Amino acid sequence: MDLNVRKILEKINISGEVKTSEPMSAHTTFKTGGNADIYVRPASEEDLLIILEACRRYSVPFFILGGGANILVSDRGIEGCVIDMGELNSVSFKGTVCLAESGSRISDAAEKAAERNLSGLDFIYAMPGSTGGAVWMNARCYGTSISDILLRVRYIDENLQIRYLEGDDIHSSFGYKKSFFQGTGNIILSAEFLLKEGSRIDIQNNMRNHELDRKKKGHFLFPSAGSVFKNNRDFGRPTGVILDSLGLKGKAVGDAQVADFHGNIIVNKGKASSKDVKDLINVCYTEAKMKLGIELECEIQFIGRW
Numbered sequence: 001m002d003l004n005v006r007k008i009l010e011k012i013n014i015s016g017e018v019k020t021s022e023p024m025s026a027h028t029t030f031k032t033g034g035n036a037d038i039y040v041r042p043a044s045e046e047d048l049l050i051i052l053e054a055c056r057r058y059s060v061p062f063f064i065l066g067g068g069a070n071i072l073v074s075d076r077g078i079e080g081c082v083i084d085m086g087e088l089n090s091v092s093f094k095g096t097v098c099l100a101e102s103g104s105r106i107s108d109a110a111e112k113a114a115e116r117n118l119s120g121l122d123f124i125y126a127m128p129g130s131t132g133g134a135v136w137m138n139a140r141c142y143g144t145s146i147s148d149i150l151l152r153v154r155y156i157d158e159n160l161q162i163r164y165l166e167g168d169d170i171h172s173s174f175g176y177k178k179s180f181f182q183g184t185g186n187i188i189l190s191a192e193f194l195l196k197e198g199s200r201i202d203i204q205n206n207m208r209n210h211e212l213d214r215k216k217k218g219h220f221l222f223p224s225a226g227s228v229f230k231n232n233r234d235f236g237r238p239t240g241v242i243l244d245s246l247g248l249k250g251k252a253v254g255d256a257q258v259a260d261f262h263g264n265i266i267v268n269k270g271k272a273s274s275k276d277v278k279d280l281i282n283v284c285y286t287e288a289k290m291k292l293g294i295e296l297e298c299e300i301q302f303i304g305r306w
Contacts, residue, residue, distance in 0.1 A: 004058040005037050005080060011054040016043035016087060024073040024304075027065060027084065029128055031223040032274040033073025034304065036063075036082035043087050045189065052160055052187075055081055063303060064187055066130030067105065070137060070225050074304035075274045085132060088189070093118070097151060098193045102132025106139070113195055114203040120149045120195035125207035126214050128226070132188040137299075138179045142210065147174035151192040158185040177230055177299065218259060222267035228281055229264055229296040239296060240264035246287050253280040278302065 012018055022039030025031050042048040055062045061080035085103035091112050092099050098121065100109040109131055110121035123144040124134065133139075135153060139146050152166035165173070165180055173180035181188060214220065229239045243249070243263035251258045252269075254276035259265040266280055281298060288294045 002037070002060075002079070004060050008054040008058050008060050008081065009038065011057070012038075012040060012051055014040070014042060014047035014050055016047045017041040017084075022082070024068075024078060024082070027082075028068040028071060028073055029223060029225050030072060030272075030274070030277060031268055032075070032272060032277060034075045034077030034274075036078045038081040039084065040081060041084040041087055045088070048083065048085075048088070048187075049156075049160065051081065051083055052156070056160070064132070066103065066133035066136075067128055069127075069129035069133060070299065071301045071303050072225065072274050072277055074302070074306045076305035078304040085130065096195045096197060098195055099190060100131040100193070101190045102130060102135070102188045104131045105129070106131050106134045109193075110207060113193075114200060114207060117197055117200045117203070118195040119198035119203045119206075120193060122203050122206045123210065126211035131191055135188055135191050136179055136181045138174050138177055140177055145174070145176070147171075147179070149193045149195065150174070151194040153180075153191050154189045155181070156187040156189060162189075218261035219265070221261075222259070222269060224259070224265050224267045225300050227264050227299050228266050228284065230299045232294075232297065235294055238264070242288060242292065242294065242296075243284055246284075246291060248284055248287060251280065251283065253277075253283065256280045258284065278306075 019039045021035045023035055024033035040051055042051060063078055063082050065082050065084045088101045088103040090101045091104050091109045093116055096118060098109055098113050106129055107125050110125040113121045123142045134146050147170060150170050152164055155163055157163045231239050240263040248258045249263050250260045255269045255272035256276035257267055257269050259267050266277055285296050288296050
């Protein structure tokens with residue numbers, strides 16, 4: 001373990017959880033990945049700031065972990081500190097506004113909204129991942145994006161100051177699976193969503209239909225990270241259809257396999273390594289480029305010592 005990593009262990013005096021050599025396979029939807037040098041689970045924003053200040057003081061890199069979806073962690077693990085936001089998970093309401101901390105499950109926020117006869121989050125129900133992750137990726141499904149209902153985001157900037165993103169700044173800095181936060185050191189603390197009053201029965205039926213649709217498509221059969229590549233309207237067809245046309249359904253590297261039920265999902269059939277998954281992603285990318293002249297854009301984030 002790096003000397004500076006050892007030093008910050010002495011400085012992280014928090015009420016939350018602190019571990020060393022924590023296997024990331026226990027915290028990702030792919031169920032793959034090596035160890036984190038340090039794994040911390042802050043119990044409060046105060047804990048989080050203590051961790052961030054220690055990392056900054058000793059120049060130790062850190063990674064913010066939400067629900068572990070949409071990422072592929074290297075088999076060699078993650079250098080520095082993994083900060084799991086899972087304890088910062090409150091969801092509250094003021095009128096038609098839902099305030100959700102970044103570590104909350106986005107599906108939990110949708111459920112709680114439905115209980116209050118509020119619609120708007122039902123489109124994302126049953127999608128794995130956290131609220132912070134959904135905002136960071138500007139998650140999209142069934143024709144709706146998180147930014148469509150996003151009112152305000154509270155975050156910590158690179159100087160460890162609390163900031164807000166709202167109004168026109170949201171509209172101008174979010175796009176198709178793109179957000180203001182990508183490529184920055186800003187850390188999402190919470191998000192506010194502007195919802196609408198509706199019928200609880202209709203909202204819950206809509207949520208159940210989305211969940212059943214995901215089950216029918218096989219999203220929950222094996223560990224995966226959902227869609228591997230983004231859809232691109234310029235290609236004229238969804239990416240899954242493109243990869244299917246190349247005969248890639250069922251293609252495998254080790255225990256990583258292009259799902260036989262969806263060309264744009266790679267699943268872990270049992271003992272896949274992250275390298276198996278990445279190699280299979282490269283096969284799909286190369287096939288599309290060589291045979292169709294299409295350059296697919298990967299949606300999954302590669303994290304750790306690649």
